[in-house]
Amino acid sequence: MQPVTAQDGAPWRVVCLCAAWCGVCRQYEPEFLAIQEKFPQIRFSWVDVEDQEEIMGDVDVETFPTLLIGQGAQPLFFGPVLPQVKVLERLLTSLLQAPQEASGMPSEAVPLWQRIAAQ
Template identity: 50%
Template structure:
């Protein structure tokens, strides 16, 4: 399985951008944590956007939960996700199989990832 070893060498991040006041986020957190346990080869982080207001920059999260999925240094997906375990599993599988970012992922998504990563992500694993 040559592709698998290459994938293991490239770090993956699955970041939930949420808010402490959001009831949907609180309800979805166990599903997010379950995905983290089911995918130990991926790095998961739960980030409160209000706590990280400076790092968020011009990115305005309008719908919760919002996911950011990055492979290496490149964001493949940034957008809202329905709080469904099935759709979350499907999204992760699809992203791991695709070679390029999803349509609509812009430079600001990558800039956000780079701002969050040194401050929050290394110590915020689920």
């Protein structure tokens, strides 16, 4: 797999992959959506992995919450995070300050990102 790089000027997006039955997700959702105020240049989305199976395809999320973060057509981060808004804030600040190649990106991340971005 080829390395993925950030694209200057392309829009950023943060997608939280969760499930309605997950108590941790229900507690995290308001904080996740509220962080948009600190990062108005980023589009935030909440995807219920069970309600939106057509988007998820064969991707199996085992740990909630899992984030998919990307810029333009490329995912830059895909993985579970602690459900704490400060963790997300640090991750976003780091990515925005120095977008880097996404190494070790799971093979399913790019097609998932493309399906989500098409919405």
